[in-house]
Amino acid sequence: MKISAIKELLKAEVICGEEDLEREVYSACGSDMMSDVLAYVKDQGVLLTGLVNSQVIRTAEMMDMVCIVFVRNKRPTEEMVELAKEMGIVMLCSPKRMYEACGKLYMNGLNGNGATV
């Protein structure tokens, strides 16, 4: 799925990384616990989260993720935006809640196990 499709499905606003919206991603995960993301995630390109702090960006960078979606209209700080730009990570902001956001993406073919659909 292209990141631009995620943007459409989640009615999301692009915070940064507009130039990478045509990048393909193959799976996603949703969590507010970064420790769990570090423990269980493998090859997921997208992180959906309601947590807003710099560690979200660093965790995504550590896991080689390319896109972060903030759910429930959470907005990253200026510092986080700068960090994400530096790392080439696309950030989206969606009004949807975590459950619905994950469900929409899953229903449209973005699964959670890293395999190409």
Add this chain to the structure above:
Amino acid sequence: MSEPLKFRFDVQGGNFTSAGQASVLVKKNLRQIGLPPEIIRRVSIAMYEGEINMVIHAGGGVAEVLVFEDKVEIVLDDKGPGIPNIELAMKEGFSTAPDNIRSLGFGAGMGLPNMKRYTDSMNIETELGKGTKITMVVNF
């Protein structure tokens, strides 16, 4: 045998916002050296968890990463309170992190287990009231 390439960082304690900076830099450096992506990921996740631990529990410390021909060694040395029960600390889900850290997305009791999970060996030397030194190795 040639001298290992060495990176050294002072990790500031108590500053959660900047926690992880050293790990991000290490990742960048290892990419420049051209190590395989999977090795880089394992090293940087293990170091990131360790760095966060040093910030949360130990008031900071020193992180060193040594790149040898066949392995990467990560040494995290702090002057924190030490770990009273290593066996318990290694259990997934066991955490002594305060609630405010949990609200920041950490403190789930996954730090040390994750560090072990992503490395080939991990050694913990700890003394109560003196500090903790963790040495991790990722083989190529």
